[in-house]
Structures are given as C-alpha cells and as structure tokens.
Amino acid sequence: MTEPALIEQNRATLYNNVGIKKSTQKGVSIILLLLACCRPEAAFLVSAVAHGIGVAPFFSPDAIRAAPVQHFLLYFAVAVVTQIPAYCGLCLLFEKIYYTEKKDQPEAWKCQPKKDLTHRLASLNRSEVRLSIINLCVASAMTCAITVKQICSGGSFVYVYLAAPTDLMGWLRIPLEGAFYFIWIDAWAWFAHRLMHRPWWYQNFHKWHHAYVAPTPFTALGLHPIDLACLQGGVYSFFFICPIHVGAVLINLLYIHYFNIIDHSGIYFESSIPWQATSLFHDDHHKFFHLNYGQSMTLWDRLGGTIYNKTISYSEDKYESAQRAELAKKVSSSKTE
Ligand SMILES: [Zn+2]
Numbered sequence: 001m002t003e004p005a006l007i008e009q010n011r012a013t014l015y016n017n018v019g020i021k022k023s024t025q026k027g028v029s030i031i032l033l034l035l036a037c038c039r040p041e042a043a044f045l046v047s048a049v050a051h052g053i054g055v056a057p058f059f060s061p062d063a064i065r066a067a068p069v070q071h072f073l074l075y076f077a078v079a080v081v082t083q084i085p086a087y088c089g090l091c092l093l094f095e096k097i098y099y100t101e102k103k104d105q106p107e108a109w110k111c112q113p114k115k116d117l118t119h120r121l122a123s124l125n126r127s128e129v130r131l132s133i134i135n136l137c138v139a140s141a142m143t144c145a146i147t148v149k150q151i152c153s154g155g156s157f158v159y160v161y162l163a164a165p166t167d168l169m170g171w172l173r174i175p176l177e178g179a180f181y182f183i184w185i186d187a188w189a190w191f192a193h194r195l196m197h198r199p200w201w202y203q204n205f206h207k208w209h210h211a212y213v214a215p216t217p218f219t220a221l222g223l224h225p226i227d228l229a230c231l232q233g234g235v236y237s238f239f240f241i242c243p244i245h246v247g248a249v250l251i252n253l254l255y256i257h258y259f260n261i262i263d264h265s266g267i268y269f270e271s272s273i274p275w276q277a278t279s280l281f282h283d284d285h286h287k288f289f290h291l292n293y294g295q296s297m298t299l300w301d302r303l304g305g306t307i308y309n310k311t312i313s314y315s316e317d318k319y320e321s322a323q324r325a326e327l328a329k330k331v332s333s334s335k336t337e
C-alpha cells in the first residue's frame with residue numbers, strides 16, 4: 001500500500017510514530033544548534049556567565065539597573081538581529097530541500113500531496129513571512145522585558161534561577177523542573193488553542209493562522225500577535241509559580257520552537273521522541289480546522305475528545321458545537337435503526 005493511501009485510510013493512527021517513513025531531521029540538526037544560540041534567553045545566559053567570570057562589565061546587574069531601558073533595547077536588538085536570520089534560514093532550508101528539490105515527488109514526503117504550493121512559495125514577500133518577523137519581535141520583546149526586570153529586581157521578579165546546583169539533589173531537580181514545565185506549556189497550549197477555536201476568538205484572531213490550509217515552515221509563526229501572546233502565556237506564567245533553572249527553560253523553548261516549524265512544514269515527519277506527535281497531527285488541524293488542538297502531545301485531544309474522528313465531516317464554519325450535534329444525531333439514528 002502506498003503511503004498516501006495509508007494516510008487516507010486511517011490517518012489518526014499516524015499521529016503516533018509508526019515508522020512508515022523516517023524523517024531527515026538529522027540532516028538539519030545543525031540548524032537546531034544555531035537556533036539555540038539565537039534564542040534571546042541564550043544571549044542572557046551567555047552574558048550572565050561572562051559577567052560571572054568578570055569579562056563583561058557592560059552587562060553587569062549594576063549597569064543594567066542604572067540603564068534598564070537602554071539594556072532592554074540592546075538585548076532586543078541582539079535577539080532580533082540573530083533570531084530572524086536563523087528562523088528564516090531554517091524555513092528556507094526546508095523549502096529548498098523539499099518544495100524545490102523534491103517538487104516532482106509530492107507523494108513521497110508531503111502531508112497534503114495534492115496541494116501545489118509552488119505559486120505561494122515563489123517569493124519571500126508573503127503574509128506568513130511578514131507575520132513571522134513581527135511575531136519574532138513580539139516574543140523577543142516579552143522575553144527581554146521579563147529578563148531585564150528580573151535582573152533589576154535582584155532575581156525576585158520570577159522564579160527562574162541561574163546558579164549551578166551544589167549537590168546531587170539540586171542536579172536531579174533540573175530535569176524534573178524541565179519535565180513539569182513541558183507538561184505545563186503543552187496543556188496551556190491545548191486550552192488556549194481550544195479557546196481560539198470558539199467563534200468570536202476564531203473570527204477575530206485565530207482565522208489569520210488558518211488562512212494557511214496547507215501550511216509551510218513559515219506558517220509556524222504566521223499568526224495574529226494576540227494569538228501568539230495567548231500561547232506565550234503558558235511559557236511565561238510558569239516563571240511566576242514554580243522555580244526553574246534557566247537551562248531547563250532554554251531546552252524546552254528550543255524544543256518547542258523547533259517542532260513548531262516541523263509541525264507546520266507540510267512535510268510528513270516522524271520523531272524518535274515517543275511523546276512527540278508526527279507532523280500530520282497539526283497538518284490535519286490546518287486541513288480540517290476545529291480539531292487536534294494539541295502542540296506536542298496528542299494526549300489532551302484524546303482526553304478532551306477533540307482528536308480527528310473519521311465519522312465527522314469537518315469544515316471551517318463547523319465549530320465544535322456543530323460537530324457534537326452531528327455526532328449525537330448519528331448516534332441517535334443508529335439506535336433507532
Ligand atoms: Zn487552530
């Protein structure tokens with residue numbers, strides 16, 4: 001059986017990594033490292049370490065406290081100047097490897113092989129690229145503001161800490177904090193995304209993201225800035241309720257950033273990470289609209305009953321309430337038969 005035929009036959013099973021096709025993520029892992037260096041948090045980590053060994057008096061807490069606005073602008077500029085080329089470079093690399101070089105075999109790699117995106121990808125002057133750049137600036141501004149405020153308040157604004165642990169228990173705590181943070185962000189994303197699919201939120205904000213029925217890598221950040229701010233709420237709110245090492249924050253944000261691009265790439269990717277859904281899971285969200293709200297895991301959709309159901313006919317104007325009514329009608333008619 002060919003892969004597209006398998007996908008059409010039983011797509012929901014393909015949200016887990018089933019090994020029908022191995023991705024080429026290894027080939028782009030080097031870009032992952034590049035992204036790591038370009039996160040604004042990484043810039044702060046580097047400057048903090050440099051300060052710790054006494055080579056960066058310009059970034060000392062006293063200097064930042066004396067001129068917080070200037071330091072915010074400096075960090076913001078550094079974050080934007082490094083992140084935009086890294087993000088655009090990764091997206092363009094995916095587009096080149098697949099959409100250009102494998103254009104003639106869409107069945108071999110595309111989640112939606114019948115969609116021809118050649119025309120949309122022809123230029124960089126397109127809405128998802130412009131929105132991505134705006135949103136990278138919005139996210140960087142939020143992160144830089146929190147970090148400068150944290151330094152100015154002497155480390156009392158949020159619970160993020162930088163100091164290396166001094167004992168074994170301290171080291172064991174870091175992966176636990178990271179795992180808890182990951183679950184928090186993933187659950188938040190599901191609730192926030194589901195809210196965005198209520199009619200008022202959808203029509204006013206989230207519809208921008210769903211203009212891309214067949215997503216491409218740039219669609220990852222092609223969304224309304226208010227939509228982005230709601231999703232980022234999960235990333236920041238944790239800092240105010242639970243202590244977490246900056247390293248655990250960095251790894252999580254890098255992971256999410258990377259898989260956000262993978263999941264919007266339009267390319268069928270499987271991951272060797274067992275809890276990470278295949279890219280088809282979110283690609284189907286764009287194809288069918290009001291379902292599959294999860295970010296990394298399918299767990300929340302399975303619990304909430306919002307995962308793809310082949311007995312429902314999905315469309316953009318058929319919200320969850322209409323889907324439930326359709327299901328109830330089918331159940332009651334099958335009982336009377
Ligand atoms: Zn959505």
Ligand SMILES: [Zn+2]
Nearest residue numbers: 209264282286
């Ligand atoms: Zn999306």
